[in-house]
Amino acid sequence: MTHGAFGSVGYSDALVILGAAGLVIPAFARLRISPVIGFILVGMLVGPLGLGQFVDRVPALFYVTISNSTAISAFAEFGIVLLLFSIGLELSFKRLWSMRGMVFGIGAAELIGSAAIIAGGFLLFGSSLYAAIGLGLALALSSTALVLPISGTQSAVGKAAFSMLLFEDLALVPIVFALGAMAPNVGDDGWANLVGVIMTGGITVAVMLVGGRFILPHLFAQAARTKSSEVFLAASLLVVMVSSLVTAAAGLSPIVGALVAGLLIAETDYHGEVESMTEPFKGLALGVFLITVGMGIDPLALAKQWGSLLLAITAVIVIKTVMTATLLRLAGARRGVALETSMLMASPSETTLIVLGTAVTARLISTDIAEFWQMATAIGLTVTPILARVGHDIARRIELRSGGLEADIAADDASRTVILGFGRVGRMVAELLRSHDQPYVGVESDIDIVNQARREGYVVRFGDVARPDTLDRLRLGHANALIITMDDPVLAVRITRRVRGWASNLPIIARARDTAHAAELYSAGASDAVPETLESSLHLAETALVDLGIAMGPVIASVHQKREDLQNEIKAAAKLDKAPRLRRRWLEEATNS
Incomplete structure (x- = not known):
């Protein structure tokens, strides 16, 4: 099928992506539902396995479907890189060092423990040892792309989740090479390659950490002197891309380079500006990634195997929830934090798809098995926001019951x-x-x-x-x-x-909040109500009068008198139930001013 300039594949795909971003995010925000679900559903609908398979019969569908899945996947990978870069911007080397116990303690135990239990389940159902190990490692991974935007990195839940996710991201390369080493035709050479890549990657990261401390401040200083936001943005994206390419060339994942770049920029004076400029790109690219996840789901296969898929993803979620919650409790976390974090981390990850692909290439698992678990992973990513919400609500109830005021408010x-x-x-x-x-x-x-x-x-x-x-x-x-x-x-x-x-x-x-709210509080029985708008305006007037050279004594007296007059007016309005009228008067004054 041939199309004109504006009917090319690239323009059509761009139209679908931008349309999804413009429609899905506001619609799901209005319904108070995470747009994650919307993007995945859009991918299912407009992808090659959805309406895209009917383009030959209905040519008009070309303009509302995605046909170039390879190009979209590349852009989605860039979204994950930007996400890890933004996470690095929120960190510092001091904070990262302080988390080393959680990262290599709880993080390692969570990944290895979950993988071992899942692999044991596959062995019980007749899988080979290598296939069980590959599937266990793949499904034990959790989604950095979804978990951290939901939890952040500052709360107790966010810190625990980030520690485990950071270890998983660092372990991704060894996992991929270990699966390659298990391939029947690789043998012992695979382990030698693994050791070589780890050594090369470690040296590369060390050089980046040292060199970046000297190069980046000068680079961003030059960009800042141009006073051009375009130049500054270009410098930011250049740093991300170069760092990712360097680690990829060393055999590591590009996301490791992005994280290192974020850490280095976080130590400079420009991290706030860089973060604000790259934020829109990160959100859009993450949306594209989720669309590609949805594109991998075959609605017909989903309908045929929905029972098996539901049972499979439920088993994975339960195993990971129990394992993560147990480890966090043993580490001293509160029950509510342990439960919320474990449910947030329970679903498989976008990196699960990478590991599954590696296992297929190494001939550890068949293509049919990989496709089944790819669909299960997509379902798991879809329900991640739901699990996060449920976990948060249950954790809150637990904290209210166990950490409430029963014995805390003493006599x-x-x-x-x-x-x-x-x-x-x-x-x-x-x-x-x-x-x-x-x-x-x-x-x-x-x-x-x-x-x-x-x-x-x-x-x-x-x-x-x-x-x-x-x-x-x-x-x-x-x-x-x-x-x-x-x-x-x-x-x-x-x-x-x-x-x-x-x-x-x-x-x-x-x-x-304002004088009308103060009147309502007086009506309810408050002894005194302090409107924020009133106090800020009085303080502003007091500062202005002093700066104009008027003596402090008369200024304080006039401000005090004005406060007393307004408080009396509010109390009188409360007695006469004139709060709505007072609110309208203040709104009119604010509009006129």
């Missing part, structure tokens, strides 16, 4: 000032109370914030104040005061009304 906490919410505002309030020797206790529902604050010496308890039983255990009737700092207007009003119902004399000071 001596009752006579303190209680701060609900320990984010930026709550921490500032606690610092000022502490500086004046006023006893306090903070209550926060994010266990990671609680642990960090405790390490820094703050008195913080874990608990979800949205639950009525948590408020009851706080014994607020005996507290000195209640300070509500959460940025949740509805919850703040509900808590104020509930507490005021049985603690009539308790001072309740609440953070408000």
Whole structure:
């Protein structure tokens, strides 16, 4: 079939990709569903095994299907490279060194343990030893491309997941060469090649780490002097590509070079600019990768084997979840963190497809078996966001039950000032109370914030104040005061009304978003409500007046008077239930100004 310039294969494929990105992401975001599922479904629909197989019968389908799967796959691989590069940008050598125990301890145990159990299952079902090892190693890998964007690298779950994923990425090359060494026609030479590649790769990475420290600052300094965003972007992509090509030439995976490049740039002053410039490319390329995953799924084969596929992927998920959760618990992780991390890491990976291809080339497994597990892997990637959501919800319930306030709020906490919410505002309030020797206790529902604050010496308890039983255990009737700092207007009003119902004399000071919200808080029973918009405008006016040369005393007096007048106006509006009218007036003033 021949097509004009704008009907060429490249233009058609580009149209489908950009159309998918423009339609899938907003549609699934509106439904609060991960676009990962959407991209894979698009790949199934428009790929060669979907509508693409009917192009000869219906030529118009050419414009809405993907026919050049090889070119798309190459771009998808570049997306994975950019993803690893962005991960490197978030790290530092100091942080990486501090994680060495998790990476080579838990990471190694998780990969080897999961692979051994999965391989044992295949042996029980009659597979050969080498086929079982190949399938076990392939299915034990987890998806860096999906897991880290979901978990990040800063939370407890993200740090645990990143440690294991980093070891898997480092182990990918030895796995590929080990499978090649198992091939019947390779014999002992395969192991010699493996040792040679490891030595060559190690020397290459070392040279890159040393040379990059001297070259990259000068390169980006020159790019920055041009004051051209295009030149800076070109320099960033050049570093990524060269690093990936160097490690590929040394026999390592290109993603190792991308990670090293990110680590090196993270040590320079330009990492923030590089990260912001490469972010759009990473997201689009990752979407293309997921489309290629969907293109590998045959809807007809999926319909015929759905029972076997469902059983297979469920078995892999269960094995990896149990193994990962057990190892994390033995390492001292909390139950909620261990469960959430293990469910996030449970599905197979995009690198599973690479290992399966290597096993087929080495004639360890047949093509039919590889195609079956490729479909199972695609299904696993599709359900990864769902597993992440379920794991997060279950982990939260576990933390609320086991790490709640049952024994955490002791009797001596009752006579303190209680701060609900320990984010930026709550921490500032606690610092000022502490500086004046006023006893306090903070209550926060994010266990990671609680642990960090405790390490820094703050008195913080874990608990979800949205639950009525948590408020009851706080014994607020005996507290000195209640300070509500959460940025949740509805919850703040509900808590104020509930507490005021049985603690009539308790001072309740609440953070408000604006004057209308403050009026609602006063109506609910707050002693004082502090609107953020009011305080920021008063502080801005005070600073401007002082900078204009007006004496500090009169400025403070006028600001104090203005604050008092506005607070009285808000209280009056609360008594007359004029909060909606007050909100409209402030919106009109803001629009006119």
